[in-house]
Amino acid sequence: MSQLFPMKQVLGFVFSILLTTVALAVYFLDMSFAAGMTILLVTAFIQAGLQLVVFMHAGETKDKGAIYTNVFYGLIIALVTVFGTLLAMIWDM
Amino acid sequence: MDFFDRFAVPHPSLAIYASMAAIGLTVIAVFAGLTYFKKWGYLWREWLTTVDHKRIGIMYLLSALLMLFRGGVDAIMMRAQLAVPENTLLDAQHYNEIFTTHGIVMILFMAMPFIMFFMNFVVPLQIGARDVAFPRLNALSFWLFFMGAMLFNISFVVGGSPDAGWTSYFPLAGTEFSKSVGSNYYMIAIQIAGIGTLMTGINFITTILKMRAPGMTLMKMPMFTWSALIANVIIVFAFPVLAVLLAMGTLDRQIGTHFFTMDNGGMDMLWANIFWVWGHPEVYILILPAFGIYSEVISTFARRNLYGYKSMVGSMVLISLLSFFVWLHHFFTMGQGALTNSIFSITTMAIAVPTGVKIFNWLLTLRKGKIVFTTPMLYSMLFIPLFTLGGVTGVMLGMSAADYQYHNTMFLVAHFHNVIIPGVVYAMLAGLHYYWPKMFGFMLNEKIGKWTAWLLSIGFVLAFMPMYISGLDGQARRMYTYSEAAGFGAMNMISFVGAAIMAIGFVLIVYNIYYSTRYETRDISNDPWDARTLEWSTHTPVPEYNFAILPEVRSNEALWDAKKNGHVLFKGEYEKIHMPNNSGIPFIMSCIFFVWGFSFIFSLWIPVILTTIGIFICMALRSFEQDHGRYISVKEIEETETNLRGA
Amino acid sequence: MKIDNSLPLEYSTEENSLKILGFWIFLGAEIMLFATLFATYFTLENRTGSGPTGAEIFQITPVLFETILLLTSSFTVGLGIHAMRIGNKKAMISFFSITLLLGLAFLGVEIFEFVTYVHEGASIQTSAFTAALLTTLGTHGAHVTLGFFWGLFIILQIKKRGLTPQTTNKAFIFSLYWHFLDVVWIFIFSFIYLKGMM
Numbered sequence: 001m002s003q004l005f006p007m008k009q010v011l012g013f014v015f016s017i018l019l020t021t022v023a024l025a026v027y028f029l030d031m032s033f034a035a036g037m038t039i040l041l042v043t044a045f046i047q048a049g050l051q052l053v054v055f056m057h058a059g060e061t062k063d064k065g066a067i068y069t070n071v072f073y074g075l076i077i078a079l080v081t082v083f084g085t086l087l088a089m090i091w092d093m
Numbered sequence: 094m095d096f097f098d099r100f101a102v103p104h105p106s107l108a109i110y111a112s113m114a115a116i117g118l119t120v121i122a123v124f125a126g127l128t129y130f131k132k133w134g135y136l137w138r139e140w141l142t143t144v145d146h147k148r149i150g151i152m153y154l155l156s157a158l159l160m161l162f163r164g165g166v167d168a169i170m171m172r173a174q175l176a177v178p179e180n181t182l183l184d185a186q187h188y189n190e191i192f193t194t195h196g197i198v199m200i201l202f203m204a205m206p207f208i209m210f211f212m213n214f215v216v217p218l219q220i221g222a223r224d225v226a227f228p229r230l231n232a233l234s235f236w237l238f239f240m241g242a243m244l245f246n247i248s249f250v251v252g253g254s255p256d257a258g259w260t261s262y263f264p265l266a267g268t269e270f271s272k273s274v275g276s277n278y279y280m281i282a283i284q285i286a287g288i289g290t291l292m293t294g295i296n297f298i299t300t301i302l303k304m305r306a307p308g309m310t311l312m313k314m315p316m317f318t319w320s321a322l323i324a325n326v327i328i329v330f331a332f333p334v335l336a337v338l339l340a341m342g343t344l345d346r347q348i349g350t351h352f353f354t355m356d357n358g359g360m361d362m363l364w365a366n367i368f369w370v371w372g373h374p375e376v377y378i379l380i381l382p383a384f385g386i387y388s389e390v391i392s393t394f395a396r397r398n399l400y401g402y403k404s405m406v407g408s409m410v411l412i413s414l415l416s417f418f419v420w421l422h423h424f425f426t427m428g429q430g431a432l433t434n435s436i437f438s439i440t441t442m443a444i445a446v447p448t449g450v451k452i453f454n455w456l457l458t459l460r461k462g463k464i465v466f467t468t469p470m471l472y473s474m475l476f477i478p479l480f481t482l483g484g485v486t487g488v489m490l491g492m493s494a495a496d497y498q499y500h501n502t503m504f505l506v507a508h509f510h511n512v513i514i515p516g517v518v519y520a521m522l523a524g525l526h527y528y529w530p531k532m533f534g535f536m537l538n539e540k541i542g543k544w545t546a547w548l549l550s551i552g553f554v555l556a557f558m559p560m561y562i563s564g565l566d567g568q569a570r571r572m573y574t575y576s577e578a579a580g581f582g583a584m585n586m587i588s589f590v591g592a593a594i595m596a597i598g599f600v601l602i603v604y605n606i607y608y609s610t611r612y613e614t615r616d617i618s619n620d621p622w623d624a625r626t627l628e629w630s631t632h633t634p635v636p637e638y639n640f641a642i643l644p645e646v647r648s649n650e651a652l653w654d655a656k657k658n659g660h661v662l663f664k665g666e667y668e669k670i671h672m673p674n675n676s677g678i679p680f681i682m683s684c685i686f687f688v689w690g691f692s693f694i695f696s697l698w699i700p701v702i703l704t705t706i707g708i709f710i711c712m713a714l715r716s717f718e719q720d721h722g723r724y725i726s727v728k729e730i731e732e733t734e735t736n737l738r739g740a
Numbered sequence: 741m742k743i744d745n746s747l748p749l750e751y752s753t754e755e756n757s758l759k760i761l762g763f764w765i766f767l768g769a770e771i772m773l774f775a776t777l778f779a780t781y782f783t784l785e786n787r788t789g790s791g792p793t794g795a796e797i798f799q800i801t802p803v804l805f806e807t808i809l810l811l812t813s814s815f816t817v818g819l820g821i822h823a824m825r826i827g828n829k830k831a832m833i834s835f836f837s838i839t840l841l842l843g844l845a846f847l848g849v850e851i852f853e854f855v856t857y858v859h860e861g862a863s864i865q866t867s868a869f870t871a872a873l874l875t876t877l878g879t880h881g882a883h884v885t886l887g888f889f890w891g892l893f894i895i896l897q898i899k900k901r902g903l904t905p906q907t908t909n910k911a912f913i914f915s916l917y918w919h920f921l922d923v924v925w926i927f928i929f930s931f932i933y934l935k936g937m938m
Contacts, residue, residue: 004831006822013815020807023930026938027800036938044930048923055818055919058764061751066302067764074768077330077417078775081370085779088421089366092430226758291769299762329765333773341780341875350864350871351789352780358787358868367776709889716893719906 012054019043019050099695103253103273104186113250142675144228145637149235150213151532156239157206157521160198161599163246167195169596172556176589178577188573189256190275194249196259200379201283202242204513205290207521208382209238212297212321214528218628218635219315221306221644221651226299228673234289234296236683241286244690248278252695255279258571260368261342263353263361268346277694280343285690287335294328297321306627308646312406315626315649316392316399320385323409324378327416331374338367347696362427369420377416379513381409383520384451387473390523391455393624394470395462398650401454408447415444425493426500434493441491445484452481467622468542472523475550476515483511486561501571504564507557514553522546522602530621534634535613541605548598555591559584625653630662632737638670641730667734670725682711748825750912752905763913767920774924777879781872781932789867794936797862802853803933806846807925813842814922821915829903833895836911839918840891843884850881873932880928883921890914 023043026036052058058067102109127133140148170191174183183191217225225231248254253273257266266276301322305314314322342364344350351359392399399405421429421437455477464470486508490499499505522545530536560568563584568575575581620629630652631640644662647654654660685707692700751757785794820835854874857863864874894914898907 003826004819004823004828006819009815009818009822012818013811016811016815017808020811020929023934024804026934033938037935040930040934044926047926051814051919051923051926055814056916061747061757061760063302063757063761063764066761070765070768071771073326073414074330074771076414078771080417081334081772081775082779082782084418084421085363085366085370086782087436088429088433089360089363089783092433093428226762295762295765295769298765299758303758303761329769330772333769334776337773337776337780341871344864344871344875348864350875351866351868352784352871354868357789357791357866358784359789360784360787360868363780363783367780370776370779713889713893716890716910717897 008054012050016047016050019047099274100251102250106187108187109250116247116250137677138675141680142232142677144224144232144673144675144679146213146217146225146228146231147532147635147637149231150210150215152235152239153206153210153213154525156242157203157210160203160206160242164195164198164203165596165599167191167198169592171195172585172589172592174573175575175585177586178579178582179574183573185573186256189258189571190249190254192571193255193258193261193275193279194245197245197255197279197283199513200259200375201286202245204379204517204521205286206238206242207517208324208379209235209290209293211317211382211386211521211524211528212293212325214532215628216297216301216318216321217304218531218631218639219318219626220301220304220309221627221640221646222300222304223639223643223670224673225296226304227296229676229679230292230296232676233679233682234293236679237289237292237686238286240683240687240690241282241284241289244285244687244694245278245282247691248275248282252278260365260372262368263342263345263364264355266342266346266364267354267361269355274694277343277346280339280346281690281694284336284339284343285686287332287339290328291332291336294325294332297325298329301325306644306646306651309651312403313646313649316388316402316405317382317385317626319406320381320388320409323413324381327374327378327381327413330417331371331378334367335371335375338364338371341367343693347693362424365424365427366420369423370417373420373423374416377412379517381412383517384409386520386524386527387455387476389624389626390469390473390527391458392650393527393622394465394467394473395459396465396623397458397462398625398653399454400457400460401450402649404450405454408450411447412444415440415447419444422491422493422496425496431493438491438493442488445488445491448484452477452484467526468537468539468546469523469527471543471546472519472526475546476519476523479515479519479550479553480512483508483515486511499564501569502564503560503568503570506570507560507564510557510560514557519546519549522549525602527622528628529609530617531628531633531635533610534617535609535615536617536621537605537609538613541601541608545598545601545605548601549595552591552594552596552598556588556595557591559587559591620652625650627651627662630655632734634737636733636737638672638725638730641667641670641734667727667730669727670730671722672725673722674720676720678711678715682708685711748908748912749903749905750824750908756905756909759909759913760916763916767916770920770924774876774879774927777872777876778927778931781876784868784872785936787868789869791867791870792860792862794869794873794932797857797860798933798937799853799856800933800937802849802856803929805849806853807929809842809846809849810922810925813839813846814919816842817915817918821912824903824908824911827903829898832903832911833898836891836895836898840888840895843888843891843918847881847884847888850877850884876932877928880921880924883917883924887914887917887921891918 023040026039052071058064058071127136140152143149170183171188174180174188213231217223253275255261255275255278257271257276261276261279264270301314301318341352345352345354351357353359353361353364355361388399388405418440419437421433422441425434486504490496490505490508526537526542563581566581568579568581617633619631619633622629627644627646630644642663642665644651645664647660651662655662685704689701689704689708692704751760816835817839820832820839823831823835857874862870864871891914894907894910898911901907
C-alpha cells in the first residue's frame with residue numbers, strides 16, 4: 001500500500017495545501033493591498049512551480065530543455081501581455 | 094418566409110447577383126466534372142483523406158492562389174473607385190465591405206496558407222524527415238483553415254460581408270453599428286481557421302525539434318527551417334489570444350455581453366489592445382518564413398554559403414520575443430500617456446535592429462558571390478531595396494509623437510503594403526518558382542517569370558509611392574471618396590494605373606503556369622537549381638516516403654557538402670518504412686465545423702448544438718480508434734526507387 | 741514499432757515522446773489563452789456598470805471547496821500515474837476514478853456558484869465585470885468538463901486494453917492537462933477571488 005503513495009508526491013500535496021492556507025491569510029487577516037498582493041503572487045507562483053516539477057515531471061526526459069523553454073517563454077509573454085495591457089488601458093490612461 | 098429573410102444580402106447590387114451566379118455555376122461545373130470524369134473516388138482517396146505533408150502543402154497552395162485573386166479583385170475595385178474624385182462606381186457600404194474583406198482575405202486566407210504551403214512542403218524534406226510529427230492533425234489543420242476560408246467567402250452572397258475593417262474595432266463592429274451578420278462571419282470564420290493554424294504551430298515545432306535527420310543539430314538546420322520554427326513559436330503564443338478575442342466579440346454580438354460595448358462598463362479600446370497583441374506577432378509570422386525563403390534563394394543563386402548564419406538565427410529569436418513587446422504602436426493616438434507611448438516607441442525601434450542585421454547579411458552573402466539571375470533571384474533582388482524603403486517608413490511611424498501626423502492616413506496604407514508586398518508576396522512568388530520543379534517535375538518559364546517580376550515591381554511602385562504623398566497631404570484611409578478640391582485626384586489616378594499593371598502581372602503568373610504545363614520540358618534533374626539543402630537530394634517527383642534511406646548530415650548545407658566535399662548522405666540498406674494511414678475524419682470533422690459555424694453566425698441554436706455534439710463524437714471516435722499505420726516493404730521501396738531513377 | 745524498455749511505458753515509442761512534447765507545447769498556448777482572459781479580467785474588474793462588484797458576490801465557502809477538491813484531484817491523478825508506472829492497473833484505475841469524481845464535485849460546486857450569481861443579479865450580460873468573470877471561470881470550467889469525458893474514455897480504454905504504450909501515453913498526457921487546470925485554478929483562486937475579497 002505504501003508504495004502507492006510516494007513520499008515526494010505526498011509532501012508536494014501537503015505543501016500545496018499549506019500554500020493555499022498561507023494565501024487565505026489575505027482574506028482572514030487585515031493587511032494592506034501591497035502586502036496582500038505580494039503574498040498572493042509568491043504563493044501562486046510557488047504553487048505553479050510545484051505542480052510543474054513534482055506532479056508534471058517536466059524535467060524527467062531529454063526534452064526538458066524544450067519543455068522549460070516553452071513554459072518560461074509563455075510565462076514571459078503572458079506577463080508582458082497582462083502588464084502591458086494594464087499599463088495602456090488603466091494605469092497610464 | 095421570415096426564416097429565410099436572414100440569409101438575404103442586406104445591400105444587394107448587380108455585382109453581388111453576378112457573384113451569386115458565378116459561385117453557383119462554378120460549384121455545379123465542379124460537381125458535374127467530377128461525376129462525368131468519375132473522379133470522386135480519386136478525389137476522396139488521394140486528396141480529401143490524405144495525410145501526406147506534400148499533398149496537404151499543394152492544397153494550401155491552391156487555396157492561397159484562389160484567395161490571391163479574390164483579394165486582388167477587391168483591391169482593383171478599391172483603386173478604381175478612388176481613381177477619380179466623387180466616383181460612384183461603389184457606394185460607401187460596398188466600399189466598406191471590400192476593404193474589410195480585402196484585408197482579411199489577403200492576410201489570413203492568402204498569405205497564411207501560402208506560408209503554410211512552404212512549411213508543409215519544404216520543412217520535412219529539408220530536415221530529412223518522412224512526414225510531420227502528427228500527420229493527421231496536419232490534415233485537420235488544413236481542412237479547418239479551408240472551411241474557415243470558404244465560410245468567410247460565402248458571406249458575400251449569404252447575409253452580407255463584414256464591413257468594420259479587417260481590425261473590426263468596436264464599437265463599430267458591435268451590434269449597434271453593424272447590424273448585419275457580416276461581423277458574425279468575421280468572428281466565426283476566423284475562429285475556425287485560427288484553430289487550424291494553432292494546431293499547425295504545435296505540429297511543426299514538434300516536427301522540427303524531434304524529427305531532424307541524424308547529425309542535424311539545431312545550428313545545422315537550413316535557414317528556412319529555422320524561420321519556420323520561429324514563426325511557429327510565435328503562432329503558438331499569438332493565436333490563443335486571437336481565439337479569446339474572437340470569442341469575446343462573438344459573445345458581445347450574439348449573447349449580449351458587455352466586453353466592448355459603450356454601456357455597463359464595457360471598454361471598446363480593449364478590443365484594439367487585444368487585437369494587436371495578436372496582430373503584431375502575426376506580422377512576423379508572415380515575414381519570418383519569407384525571410385527564410387530569401388535566405389535559401391539568395392545563397393543558392395549567389396553560389397555562396399549564407400553570410401552570418403549565427404546572427405541570422407539570433408536576430409530571428411530576438412524578433413520572436415520582441416514581436417510581443419510592440420503591439421501598442423498600432424494605436425499611439427488612442428489616449429494613453431506619453432510614458433506608455435515612449436516605451437512602445439523604443440521597443441519598436443529595437444525590433445528594427447535585428448531586421449536590419451538580416452538585410453546586411455543578405456547583402457554580404459551577395460558580395461563575392463557568382464550571382465545567377467533566375468526568376469527567384471530577381472524577386473529577391475527587387476525585395477531588398479523595396480522592403481528597406483518600407484522598413485524606413487515603419488521607423489517613421491514608430492515614433493509616437495510623429496505618428497499623430499501619419500495615423501490612419503494613406504501613408505500608413507503605403508507603409509504596410511510596402512513591407513508586405515515586397516516582403517511577403519515576392520518571397521511567396523520567388524518560392525513558388527523555386528520549388529515548382531520539386532513539386533511538379535518541370536520548371537516555370539523563366540522569361541515570363543522575369544517579365545512578371547518587373548511588371549509587378551513597376552506596378553507596385555506606381556500604386557503605392559503616391560500614397561505616401563497623398564497620405565502626408567491628409568488623405569485618410571478607408572474613405573470611399575473625396576472631393577475634387579482635396580487635390581488627391583492625380584495621385585490616386587497614378588495608383589490606379591499601378592494597380593492595373595500589378596493585375597496584369599498576377600494574370601501573367603496564371604498564364605505562366607498554363608504555358609509551362611504545356612510546353613516546358615519534363616526532363617529535369619532532381620536538383621535543377623544546383624541548390625544546397627536536403628530537399629533537392631531526393632527524387633523528383635518526391636516519393637511518398639521522401640527518403641528511402643534517412644540522410645546523415647554534417648553541415649547546414651548538407652547537399653552542397655555531398656556535391657563538393659564528397660560527403661555520403663545516404664548510408665546503409667533499405668529498411669521497411671512506417672507510414673501513417675489516410676483518414677477521412679479530419680475532412681468530415683471540418684465539414685461539421687463548417688455547418689457549426691454557419692449555424693452559429695445566424696444564431697440557429699439547434700443546429701449549433703447538434704453539430705457541437707457531432708464534433709465531440711468525431712473526437713471520441715479518434716480517441717477509441719486503434720491505428721498503428723502501415724509499412725512499406727523493402728521490395729516496394731526498391732521498385733519505386735528503380736522507377737524514379739530510370740525516369 | 742521500436743520499443744525502448746529503459747523508459748517508462750508512456751515514453752517508450754518515438755510517437756509517444758512526440759505526443760508528450762507536442763502536448764507541452766499546447767500547454768504553452770493554453771498559458772497565453774488564460775493570460776488573455778486574465779488581462780481582460782483585470783482591465784474590466786472595476787467596470788461594474790449598474791451591476792454588483794466582486795466583493796459583493798464572492799463567497800469564501802464555495803471557493804474553498806472548489807480549491808480543495810481540485811488540489812486533491814491533482815494529487816490523486818499524480819498518484820494514478822505513479823501506480824501506472826509501477827504497473828498496478830487496478831490502483832491506477834481507482835486513482836483516476838477518484839480524480840474524475842473530484843472533478844465532477846468541483847463542477848457541481850461551480851454550477852451552484854454560477855446559479856447563485858445569477859440570482860444575485862450578476863449574469864453574464866449584466867456588466868463588463870461579470871462578462872469577464874464568468875467567461876474566465878466558464879473557460880476553466882469547460883476545460884474541466886472536457887477533461888472529465890476525456891479521462892472517462894481513457895479509463896474505459898485501459899480497462900479494455902490494459903497498460904499498453906498507447907494507453908499509458910494517453911493517460912500521462914491527460915495527467916499533464918489535469919495538473920495544468922489545477923495551476924490555472926490557483927491563479928483564479930488567488931487573483932480573482934482572494935484579491936476581490938481582500
